[in-house]
Amino acid sequence: MEVxxxxxxxxxxxQFEGNVGNIEETYGLTTLQVRKSSIxxxxxxxxxxxxxxxxxxxxxxxxxxxxxxxxxxxVYHIHNLFKNIRLRLRVFLPAxxxxxxxxxxxxxxxxxxxxxxxxxxxxxxxxxxxxVRILNMDEMEVFPLxxxxxxxxxxxxxxxxxxxxxxxxxx
Amino acid sequence: MTVKRFEExxxxxxxxxxxxxxxxxLGPTHxxxxxxxxxxxxxxxxxxxxxxxxxxxxxxxxxxxxxxRPYNQIVPLTDRMNYCSSPINNIGFNMxxxxxxxxxxxxxxxxxxxxxxxxxxxxxHLICNSVIGVDTGxxxxxxxxxxxxxxxxxxYEQICGARLTTNLSRIGGMxxxxxxxxxxxxxxxxxxxxxTFAEFETLMTRNRxxxxxxxxxxxxxxxxxxxxxxxxxxxxAAGVDYDVRVMNPYSSYEDFDFKVPVGSSGDCYDRFCVRExxxxxxxxxxxQALKNLPDxxxxxxxxxxxxxxxxxxxxxxxxxxxxxxxxxxxxxIPAGEVYHAVEGGNGELGFYLVSDGGRTPYRLHFRRPxxxxxxxxxxxxxxxxxxxxxxxxxxxxxxxxELDA
Amino acid sequence: xxNGSSITLDAPPIGIEGQGYFLTSLDQVVGMARKNSLWxxxxxxxxxxxxxxxxxxxxxxxxxxxxxxxxxSPRQADMLMVMGTIAKKMGPILRQVYTQMAEPKWxxxxxxxxxxxxxxxxxxxxxxxxxxxxxxxYVPGCPPRPxxxxxxxxxxxxxxxxxxIRRRDSPExxxxxxxxxxxxx
Numbered sequence: 001m002e003v004x005x006x007x008x009x010x011x012x013x014x015q016f017e018g019n020v021g022n023i024e025e026t027y028g029l030t031t032l033q034v035r036k037s038s039i040x041x042x043x044x045x046x047x048x049x050x051x052x053x054x055x056x057x058x059x060x061x062x063x064x065x066x067x068x069x070x071x072x073x074x075v076y077h078i079h080n081l082f083k084n085i086r087l088r089l090r091v092f093l094p095a096x097x098x099x100x101x102x103x104x105x106x107x108x109x110x111x112x113x114x115x116x117x118x119x120x121x122x123x124x125x126x127x128x129x130x131x132v133r134i135l136n137m138d139e140m141e142v143f144p145l146x147x148x149x150x151x152x153x154x155x156x157x158x159x160x161x162x163x164x165x166x167x168x169x170x171x
Numbered sequence: 172m173t174v175k176r177f178e179e180x181x182x183x184x185x186x187x188x189x190x191x192x193x194x195x196x197l198g199p200t201h202x203x204x205x206x207x208x209x210x211x212x213x214x215x216x217x218x219x220x221x222x223x224x225x226x227x228x229x230x231x232x233x234x235x236x237x238x239x240r241p242y243n244q245i246v247p248l249t250d251r252m253n254y255c256s257s258p259i260n261n262i263g264f265n266m267x268x269x270x271x272x273x274x275x276x277x278x279x280x281x282x283x284x285x286x287x288x289x290x291x292x293x294x295x296h297l298i299c300n301s302v303i304g305v306d307t308g309x310x311x312x313x314x315x316x317x318x319x320x321x322x323x324x325x326x327y328e329q330i331c332g333a334r335l336t337t338n339l340s341r342i343g344g345m346x347x348x349x350x351x352x353x354x355x356x357x358x359x360x361x362x363x364x365x366x367t368f369a370e371f372e373t374l375m376t377r378n379r380x381x382x383x384x385x386x387x388x389x390x391x392x393x394x395x396x397x398x399x400x401x402x403x404x405x406x407x408a409a410g411v412d413y414d415v416r417v418m419n420p421y422s423s424y425e426d427f428d429f430k431v432p433v434g435s436s437g438d439c440y441d442r443f444c445v446r447e448x449x450x451x452x453x454x455x456x457x458x459q460a461l462k463n464l465p466d467x468x469x470x471x472x473x474x475x476x477x478x479x480x481x482x483x484x485x486x487x488x489x490x491x492x493x494x495x496x497x498x499x500x501x502x503x504i505p506a507g508e509v510y511h512a513v514e515g516g517n518g519e520l521g522f523y524l525v526s527d528g529g530r531t532p533y534r535l536h537f538r539r540p541x542x543x544x545x546x547x548x549x550x551x552x553x554x555x556x557x558x559x560x561x562x563x564x565x566x567x568x569x570x571x572x573e574l575d576a
Numbered sequence: 577x578x579n580g581s582s583i584t585l586d587a588p589p590i591g592i593e594g595q596g597y598f599l600t601s602l603d604q605v606v607g608m609a610r611k612n613s614l615w616x617x618x619x620x621x622x623x624x625x626x627x628x629x630x631x632x633x634x635x636x637x638x639x640x641x642x643x644x645x646x647x648x649s650p651r652q653a654d655m656l657m658v659m660g661t662i663a664k665k666m667g668p669i670l671r672q673v674y675t676q677m678a679e680p681k682w683x684x685x686x687x688x689x690x691x692x693x694x695x696x697x698x699x700x701x702x703x704x705x706x707x708x709x710x711x712x713x714y715v716p717g718c719p720p721r722p723x724x725x726x727x728x729x730x731x732x733x734x735x736x737x738x739x740x741i742r743r744r745d746s747p748e749x750x751x752x753x754x755x756x757x758x759x760x761x
Contacts, residue, residue: 059536109400135227202648232698254623317633
């Protein structure tokens with residue numbers, strides 16, 4: 001299994017030279033960083049050539065302390081059921097224009113997961129058939145899982161923040 | 172509430188006398204007591220042409236709350252995701268943190284976890300199968316099966332004190348050992364469960380009416396199922412034998428001998444039968460675990476993560492300091508990212524945990540199987556009748572807490 | 577199972593008893609009739625809903641108190657049992673279901689999330705349904721045991737027994753509904 005995983009990683013590096021890098025292995029799972037311009041091709045290649053038939057997970061992350069070019073990230077977990085190889089792919093996106101290609105044409109399971117990532121972080125997925133909010137209310141204008149958005153409801157009048165050790169910004 | 176494309180379709184076919192078009196709103200409060208999600212259906216008479224699901228009516232922002240709570244306080248939160256089998260969520264999260272820190276849990280604790288997780292799986296499949304019966308009109312199975320669920324609740328109460336939202340297991344093992352009384356209760360539960368399931372099966376499995384309602388209803392092919400990210404009993408009913416317990420074994424599942432039931436056509440009847448067969452396999456796993464339960468500790472020796480016994484806190488300085496730190500949430504969790512998956516009642520329940528070394532996670536994402544496979548519902552009911560859509564919805568076992576998180 | 581001497585009868589309403597007749601006020605009779613046939617509308621959203629399914633099942637048996645027929649149609653239900661977390665997205669729907677119910681109607685709020693938001697102190701959860709509809713009985717717990725839910729129904733039955741039949745037309749009741757923004761003529 002380790003040999004198979006190394007072969008897949010090697011073929012990825014060979015096929016997408018310059019666009020795939022920063023390979024690390026943590027807790028038994030290999031993570032690759034992929035450039036946002038080629039992530040669609042990488043996932044399509046993995047599905048069609050390397051039989052990674054299950055897209056396990058798509059989620060977003062927000063790093064407000066990073067450089068402005070790497071403030072948002074989309075993380076894909078993908079799984080090859082035949083040889084039991086799991087991979088994690090990470091794409092960093094700039095803060096002023098967090099856009100990436102949508103995977104809906106390759107995996108239909110990405111549809112709602114990308115909507116959820118858009119709902120929470122505001123990451124735009126190009127060519128998505130219906131990129132609207134899914135879990136929060138449609139009228140909401142902010143993206144709640146970004147680090148600057150507070151957790152608690154801002155309109156509560158029965159909780160005195162002084163007693164809960166919170167400042168006026170509900171930190 | 173209505174959908175623009177449905178209205179345009181109706182307008183286009185206004186003068187078509189063959190079609191009796193209407194828009195029907197199914198939910199969010201509907202009699203199949205599954206949870207709240209809405210489907211707006213475009214119907215031609217009794218046949219469904221198209222549907223538009225809306226979810227998020229019970230969005231409680233778990234992932235955001237988890238960023239503000241220390242690791243011990245996230246476990247009750249995970250309870251409330253798939254609340255029909257909450258121990259699996261709890262133990263899955265604890266295993267994720269143990270993987271991140273690198274704690275090796277002793278064998279006895281792993282076997283106890285297996286017993287509890289399989290009991291939870293039985294409870295989850297029981298609800299699903301009996302509720303398919305309720306939705307197709309057979310209420311008796313529900314009443315029989317809930318007696319067994321009450322007995323499972325009694326076992327949970329002995330182990331952790333709560334019936335439904337259990338908050339079981341701690342980082343490093345279990346919070347208390349299995350006493351002889353608990354083992355005896357589990358044995359008597361299994362004996363009674365076997366009789367009740369055999370009775371339930373005679374009521375439903377070869378029942379003419381039930382088979383007419385569920386065979387060839389709501390089917391999906393293995394290819395489409397994998398494309399939609401199905402996992403768990405729904406995927407196994409479609410023909411793919413992917414079970415996280417077999418592919419990536421955790422918590423000593425490799426020691427147990429069990430079969431993975433697989434269906435062929437992915438319709439409601441296959442899903443029902445796969446869940447029935449999994450209940451029998453779970454009973455067999457619990458019996459094997461009880462027979463081979465090893466001796467030893469029920470928790471790892473990690474004083475920085477696991478609370479010391481209360482008596483020691485009163486005498487011993489180190490125990491006092493560890494107790495204080497753990498209760499205040501100051502645990503030395505290293506920075507890193509980890510993904511761990513367990514086989515939940517509905518499929519692969521994954522936890523993606525990113526830590527920056529602080530007392531709360533930097534990002535915790537739950538890979539919820541219900542959310543991912545419910546997308547396929549619109550495709551599965553296209554062209555079927557309204558009552559088939561109800562049977563499909565209940566056989567998919569959509570749990571609203573896991574859908575919205 | 578129980579010998580006849582240990583059965584106690586419920587106390588009769590206040591009135592005068594005679595040979596073949598019982599003289600009491602209309603309020604008492606109507607209250608007694610209503611309290612023993614409260615048809616619930618189970619508005620089950622999350623984990624408390626599963627405990628409600630356990631209450632409905634044969635071990636705890638809600639039907640023994642008269643709630644035999646669960647009605648999912650608001651027009652035919654007497655009491656609205658809100659069980660589980662109500663998110664802000666669900667609020668308007670809960671309110672619409674409440675206004676569609678016919679008088680007399682009562683509301684039981686089951687579980688910590690429905691009473692006050694529970695452990696979910698977040699931006700998307702309504703911190704208590706009494707912010708949008710008037711509530712009669714609060715049942716705390718997370719989730720409450722079936723015995724607690726039955727206790728909540730029993731307390732509601734006491735309320736129903738002692739309610740005057742003119743309450744729903746009284747100006748205080750109308751003021752209560754108006755304070756929630758529910759407009760009744």
